[in-house]
Amino acid sequence: MSMIAAFYGGKSILITGATGFLGKVLMEKLFRTSPDLKIIYILVRPKAGQTLQQRVFQILNSKLFEKVKEICPNVHEKIRPISADLNQHDFGISKEDLEELLSSTNIVFHCAATVRFDDHLRHAVQLNVTATQQLLSMASQMPKLEAFIHLSTAFSNCNLKHIDEVIYPCSVEPKKIIDSMEWLDDAIIDEITPKLIGDRPNTYTYTKALGEIVVQQEGANMNIAIIRPSIVGATWQEPFPGWVDNLNGPSGLIIATGKGFLRAIKATPMAIADLIPADTVVNLTLAAGWYTAVHRPKSTLIYHCTSGNLNPCNWLKMGLQVLATCEKVPFEKAFRRPKADFTTTRFTTHYWNAVSHRAPAIIYDIYLRLTGRKPRVMKLMNRLLRTISMLEYFINRSWEWSTHNTEMLMSMLSPEDQRMFNFDVRQLNWLEYIENYVLGVKKYLLKEDMAGVPEARQHLRRLRNIHYLFNIALFLIIWRLLIARWQMARNVWVFIVSFCSKFLSYFRASSTLKL
Numbered sequence: 001m002s003m004i005a006a007f008y009g010g011k012s013i014l015i016t017g018a019t020g021f022l023g024k025v026l027m028e029k030l031f032r033t034s035p036d037l038k039i040i041y042i043l044v045r046p047k048a049g050q051t052l053q054q055r056v057f058q059i060l061n062s063k064l065f066e067k068v069k070e071i072c073p074n075v076h077e078k079i080r081p082i083s084a085d086l087n088q089h090d091f092g093i094s095k096e097d098l099e100e101l102l103s104s105t106n107i108v109f110h111c112a113a114t115v116r117f118d119d120h121l122r123h124a125v126q127l128n129v130t131a132t133q134q135l136l137s138m139a140s141q142m143p144k145l146e147a148f149i150h151l152s153t154a155f156s157n158c159n160l161k162h163i164d165e166v167i168y169p170c171s172v173e174p175k176k177i178i179d180s181m182e183w184l185d186d187a188i189i190d191e192i193t194p195k196l197i198g199d200r201p202n203t204y205t206y207t208k209a210l211g212e213i214v215v216q217q218e219g220a221n222m223n224i225a226i227i228r229p230s231i232v233g234a235t236w237q238e239p240f241p242g243w244v245d246n247l248n249g250p251s252g253l254i255i256a257t258g259k260g261f262l263r264a265i266k267a268t269p270m271a272i273a274d275l276i277p278a279d280t281v282v283n284l285t286l287a288a289g290w291y292t293a294v295h296r297p298k299s300t301l302i303y304h305c306t307s308g309n310l311n312p313c314n315w316l317k318m319g320l321q322v323l324a325t326c327e328k329v330p331f332e333k334a335f336r337r338p339k340a341d342f343t344t345t346r347f348t349t350h351y352w353n354a355v356s357h358r359a360p361a362i363i364y365d366i367y368l369r370l371t372g373r374k375p376r377v378m379k380l381m382n383r384l385l386r387t388i389s390m391l392e393y394f395i396n397r398s399w400e401w402s403t404h405n406t407e408m409l410m411s412m413l414s415p416e417d418q419r420m421f422n423f424d425v426r427q428l429n430w431l432e433y434i435e436n437y438v439l440g441v442k443k444y445l446l447k448e449d450m451a452g453v454p455e456a457r458q459h460l461r462r463l464r465n466i467h468y469l470f471n472i473a474l475f476l477i478i479w480r481l482l483i484a485r486w487q488m489a490r491n492v493w494v495f496i497v498s499f500c501s502k503f504l505s506y507f508r509a510s511s512t513l514k515l
């Protein structure tokens with residue numbers, strides 16, 4: 001019998017960010033392994049013209065929840081969406097809903113955040129710091145609360161090379177930052193942002209670090225744990241391999257590579273690609289929830305959910321496997337044949353951006369214009385290059401995260417729990433995982449049917465022929481221009497032509513003699 005699954009049975013659980021990538025995988029696992037849980041409250045905001053119920057309906061009807069619906073047919077009765085916007089004071093939760101939440105909740109999983117790297121500091125502070133503070137304040141009024149689990153990121157201290165499972169101080173106290181955001185205007189915030197984030201690359205990592213300090217300060221009297229995942233990728237095993245539903249992290253770049261948009265990237269090939277599957281993060285999160293509530297550690301424990309120190313994979317290995325899978329099972333309607341070169345200097349990056357990215361985009365836009373269609377490729381390419389410039393920081397460095405708490409937690413699990421809530425990344429086969437990830441991107445993100453693979457292969461062959469024809473035509477044009485303008489080129493041309501004709505006549509003569 002699984003101790004963790006049994007622990008969540010009969011519990012009332014509050015999840016923020018349940019409509020996000022990790023939140024959905026967390027909810028799915030909870031329902032699948034503890035179908036007898038009492039209720040899951042989810043804080044949801046209406047979005048894209050959808051009501052809360054419509055959003056929940058959409059999640060439950062996705063492929064991710066197929067197994068859950070078999071195991072727990074009344075799953076829809078066990079989800080209680082609560083209208084809440086974490087940008088608002090008190091989250092805009094109604095009085096009745098708040099009373100119910102405060103009186104019933106046993107466990108809180110705080111997943112909601114803005115994960116945009118370039119978010120305005122005011123917004124990032126509001127969501128990643130102030131909302132965390134408010135949620136902790138709510139949690140402190142929950143008489144039945146057993147554990148509060150906060151999702152942070154392994155990159156909250158990415159300004160350090162070696163990161164321990166501790167909370168590091170920031171130069172300015174989070175409370176001062178929260179206060180200042182209330183009265184500073186946007187222009188001043190823009191001016192001080194680089195000074196505040198210091199040697200971190202973006203507002204996301206900075207505000208997640210502030211959020212951790214808030215958790216430590218405000219949650220001193222609660223049972224709290226912090227989970228720090230690295231780069232979260234598609235699911236490894238559960239509920240099935242390769243599930244992913246957003247473009248964050250590597251997923252967007254896998255699409256760009258598979259579709260032939262991205263053909264070179266500035267990355268350090270041997271740097272560690274610290275990916276971690278979403279189901280591994282969720283298993284560790286649930287195990288930490290159980291441990292925090294049952295064993296009540298004296299201090300806030302931080303768990304690094306990373307792969308680099310236990311089972312390292314580098315960007316070269318990842319890039320090659322992405323490419324190999326895209327050749328085996330190509331994406332439909334590729335722009336060019338997939339290729340993944342790693343550039344290491346600014347010069348080569350600019351060169352390949354011009355030759356391999358911008359030039360084909362311009363040529364294709366001209367073609368679109370000539371055929372009476374709206375040019376769009378250059379716009380897409382600029383967006384992609386901007387995205388890459390934001391991710392570059394993370395693919396050109398390696399970090400070391402200590403994992404003592406994570407290993408301790410693993411040793412505390414029963415053999416049954418180690419199997420059911422597996423977060424031992426040493427068992428992960430990277431080549432298999434990356435292949436499933438790419439296939440998952442194709443199926444669940446791009447919604448491409450596997451029946452279209454032969455046509456996609458045919459399309460790649462056509463692109464290869466176009467590529468050869470284009471290169472030959474380009475060579476001939478350049479050569480013609482050189483001959484017209486440069487005596488040396490003419491001499492070389494005369495030499496080649498006479499050499500070929502001599503060779504041909506010798507070949508003809510020798511074959512006549514043999515006859």
Ligand SMILES: CCCCCCCCCCCCCCCC(=O)SCCNC(=O)CCNC(=O)[C@H](O)C(C)(C)COP(=O)(O)OP(=O)(O)OC[C@H]1O[C@@H](n2cnc3c(N)ncnc32)[C@H](O)[C@@H]1OP(=O)(O)O
Pocket residue numbers: 115116117118153154155229230231232247248249250251252253254256257318319322340383384386387390391394395
């Ligand atoms: C060979 C293989 C090598 C693989 C190599 C992988 C390296 C991978 C390193 C990751 C390293 C993370 C390490 C921290 C891990 C955490 O702790 S945080 C979680 C990760 N968070 C993220 O990844 C967020 C990153 N994204 C962003 O911050 C913003 O999207 C950006 C990059 C600033 C772009 O902002 P923007 O220009 O305003 O664009 P945005 O409105 O977000 O989206 C515009 C369009 O681009 C699309 N888009 C958004 N993101 C992407 C993307 N990543 N790619 C493509 N399209 C995208 C959107 O769908 C949208 O399309 P439309 O709906 O308009 O058709």
Ligand SMILES: NC(=O)C1=CN([C@@H]2O[C@H](COP(=O)(O)OP(=O)(O)OC[C@H]3O[C@@H](n4cnc5c(N)ncnc54)[C@H](OP(=O)(O)O)[C@@H]3O)[C@@H](O)[C@H]2O)C=CC1
Pocket residue numbers: 016017018019020021022023043044045047084085086087110111112113114115127151152153154208228229230231232233246248249
């Ligand atoms: N993905 C990754 O690579 C990593 C993620 N993490 C952390 O894991 C957690 C979950 O990340 P992930 O699932 O990928 O993120 P997503 O962007 O997929 O999900 C974010 C969630 O937060 C919710 N949210 C955002 N703003 C508000 C708001 N104003 N009010 C209510 N809800 C809001 C979103 O709701 P809505 O659907 O309405 O937008 C969504 O449910 C985050 O804390 C992140 O920092 C850590 C390391 C890596």
